[in-house]
Amino acid sequence: MALNGINLALAWSGQEAIWQRVYLALGxxxxxxxxxxxxxxxxxxxxxxxxxxxxxxxxxxxxxxxxYLQHRILDRMRSFxxxxxxxxxxxxxxxxxxxxxxQANVTQLGSWGxxxxxxxxxxxxxxxxxxxxxxxxxxxxxxxxxxxxDHIYGADTFNEMQPPSSEPTYLAAATAAVYExxxxxxxxxxxxxxxxxxxxxxxFWAPAQVxxxxxxxxxxxxxxxxxxxxxxxxxxxxxxxxxxPFIWCMLHNFGGNHGLFGALEAVNRGPEAARLFPNSxxxxxxxxxxxxxxxxxxxxxxAELGWRKDPIxxxxxxxxxxxxxxYGISHPEAEAAWKxxxxxxxxxxxxxxxxxxxxxxxxxPSLQMNTTVWYNRADVFEAWRLLLTATPTLATSPTFxxxxxxxxxxxxxxxxxxxxxxxxxxxxxxxxxxxxxxxGILAYELLPAxxxxxxxxxxFLLGSWLEQARAAAVSEAEAAFYEQNSRYQLTLWGxxxxxxxxxxxxxxxxxxxxxxxxxRLFLEALVESLSQGVPFQQRQFDQNAFLLEQAFVLSTxxxxxxxxxxxxxxxxxxxxxxxxxxxxxxL
Numbered sequence: 001m002a003l004n005g006i007n008l009a010l011a012w013s014g015q016e017a018i019w020q021r022v023y024l025a026l027g028x029x030x031x032x033x034x035x036x037x038x039x040x041x042x043x044x045x046x047x048x049x050x051x052x053x054x055x056x057x058x059x060x061x062x063x064x065x066x067x068y069l070q071h072r073i074l075d076r077m078r079s080f081x082x083x084x085x086x087x088x089x090x091x092x093x094x095x096x097x098x099x100x101x102x103q104a105n106v107t108q109l110g111s112w113g114x115x116x117x118x119x120x121x122x123x124x125x126x127x128x129x130x131x132x133x134x135x136x137x138x139x140x141x142x143x144x145x146x147x148x149x150d151h152i153y154g155a156d157t158f159n160e161m162q163p164p165s166s167e168p169t170y171l172a173a174a175t176a177a178v179y180e181x182x183x184x185x186x187x188x189x190x191x192x193x194x195x196x197x198x199x200x201x202x203x204f205w206a207p208a209q210v211x212x213x214x215x216x217x218x219x220x221x222x223x224x225x226x227x228x229x230x231x232x233x234x235x236x237x238x239x240x241x242x243x244x245p246f247i248w249c250m251l252h253n254f255g256g257n258h259g260l261f262g263a264l265e266a267v268n269r270g271p272e273a274a275r276l277f278p279n280s281x282x283x284x285x286x287x288x289x290x291x292x293x294x295x296x297x298x299x300x301x302x303a304e305l306g307w308r309k310d311p312i313x314x315x316x317x318x319x320x321x322x323x324x325x326x327y328g329i330s331h332p333e334a335e336a337a338w339k340x341x342x343x344x345x346x347x348x349x350x351x352x353x354x355x356x357x358x359x360x361x362x363x364x365p366s367l368q369m370n371t372t373v374w375y376n377r378a379d380v381f382e383a384w385r386l387l388l389t390a391t392p393t394l395a396t397s398p399t400f401x402x403x404x405x406x407x408x409x410x411x412x413x414x415x416x417x418x419x420x421x422x423x424x425x426x427x428x429x430x431x432x433x434x435x436x437x438x439x440g441i442l443a444y445e446l447l448p449a450x451x452x453x454x455x456x457x458x459x460f461l462l463g464s465w466l467e468q469a470r471a472a473a474v475s476e477a478e479a480a481f482y483e484q485n486s487r488y489q490l491t492l493w494g495x496x497x498x499x500x501x502x503x504x505x506x507x508x509x510x511x512x513x514x515x516x517x518x519x520r521l522f523l524e525a526l527v528e529s530l531s532q533g534v535p536f537q538q539r540q541f542d543q544n545a546f547l548l549e550q551a552f553v554l555s556t557x558x559x560x561x562x563x564x565x566x567x568x569x570x571x572x573x574x575x576x577x578x579x580x581x582x583x584x585x586x587l
């Protein structure tokens with residue numbers, strides 16, 4: 001981060017340990033606090049008030065290790081001259097606060113993300129309640145005593161949650177209460193606010209409501225993240241956040257999905273447009289992905305733009321240099337492959353860019369799945385061919401081997417969509433043999449082949465993902481708990497598939513034991529439907545699929561954390577088998 005010029009970043013680890021001290025001091029029991037905290041895989045949403053309880057409780061060792069980790073993070077950031085952003089109190093409290101303080105004015109908000117109130121429906125303290133400044137200042141005083149401060153704090157009261165009132169006076173009071181609790185402890189406090197709430201519910205956040213929030217903090221003491229500016233900027237419809245400084249951010253990836261994706265032209269031009277906007281208050285550029293370790297070119301471009309006054313004049317020339325730097329040598333086929341990807345998968349625009357990977361491969365199957373893409377699939381297959389052509393020269397480069405695997409994975413993803421279309425067409429035409437042929441290739445040849453090639457790189461292993469979770473534990477019971485949290489986040493996300501396949505990834509082991517069984521179940525149901533002349537029942541299939549999904553989450557099967565097989569050989573094998581089919585079918 002420091003080498004790329006990033007000088008402001010969240011440092012939110014360890015805050016639950018501080019909250020535990022505060023809640024114990026207020027009179028809550030340890031059991032009540034344990035019941036409130038979400039599990040490790042869901043803390044990001046718990047910290048914004050979206051969730052509580054789900055995936056918890058947090059072990060005692062978690063708090064101790066996170067405190068230690070936070071100290072190390074802060075020491076390193078400060079040694080580099082970076083500014084850590086610490087958390088502050090946004091108004092969300094455990095329900096148990098009302099037991100200790102029965103007169104507290106607390107409002108229960110609505111549910112979030114298909115969760116019921118057992119895990120959602122945050123309790124929000126009224127801004128005028130005397131407890132608000134008490135809790136806010138207690139937390140910040142304890143936090144800064146433990147970690148020191150660099151005077152910038154993050155807090156989000158209404159992230160993806162509708163406020164209890166749309167009255168500007170209420171919204172201004174709720175905002176002022178957060179800020180005043182900060183300045184009571186740190187008179188130099190600056191509040192870092194996610195601008196996502198204005199983008200996520202634009203029908204609620206009309207000009208009066210937006211103005212109430214932005215005007216409740218002295219100008220210059222609220223720093224707003226325009227979180228999804230490459231696709232849906234907010235500064236353009238809020239008069240540059242009504243004079244409050246803001247950071248133009250690229251979100252790019254929801255859920256940390258695999259899949260080649262980017263809106264590079266919008267990313268390239270966006271910061272300059274924001275800087276030249278009338279009365280612009282833009283003070284920097286930023287990145288706010290929900291997951292990294294994919295689409296590295298997108299992040300390389302965004303990092304470079306932080307150093308530039310103007311957009312890159314020729315992205316095709318830039319991507320040529322990117323490929324040469326990435327592999328340590330110029331190679332015409334590799335550079336041509338990247339140019340094709342630049343004009344295709346990395347040239348998203350419009351509504352298609354509002355999400356990330358919606359491939360049928362990583363979704364629970366149905367007959368209504370959308371396979372449309374914003375790019376020409378031919379560009380992906382040709383880039384695949386060109387990278388394979390470059391292997392005699394570049395195969396010793398680790399970054400090249402990674403990219404070859406990633407483009408191979410993308411090509412298989414495209415093939416899954418095409419074979420799914422063939423399956424659906426055959427089913428709707430009541431043609432059993434074509435259904436069996438296409439479905440057999442998809443579920444019994446293509447997906448196992450994808451799992452095999454993913455297994456050749458440690459960065460695409462489910463075993464590596466789960467081992468990282470287990471490594472945080474101090475006992476086998478804790479390791480199993482952390483692993484199950486991780487499995488839930490990858491798949492069901494909630495106890496009943498509340499945000500199903502949101503964080504979908506393409507990892508060896510996950511493809512074999514989660515996606516593949518689900519696809520086979522779907523195809524068996526379609527075959528049975530045609531054979532018996534009865535309609536396909538999506539609801540029944542969903543119930544059966546959930547049993548498979550739940551079995552995967554609850555499984556204790558261990559997966560390899562070391563790669564096996566040769567990426568180049570496996571990619572060539574896949575190419576020789578499937579490229580001729582695609583080429584013939586696309587004529």
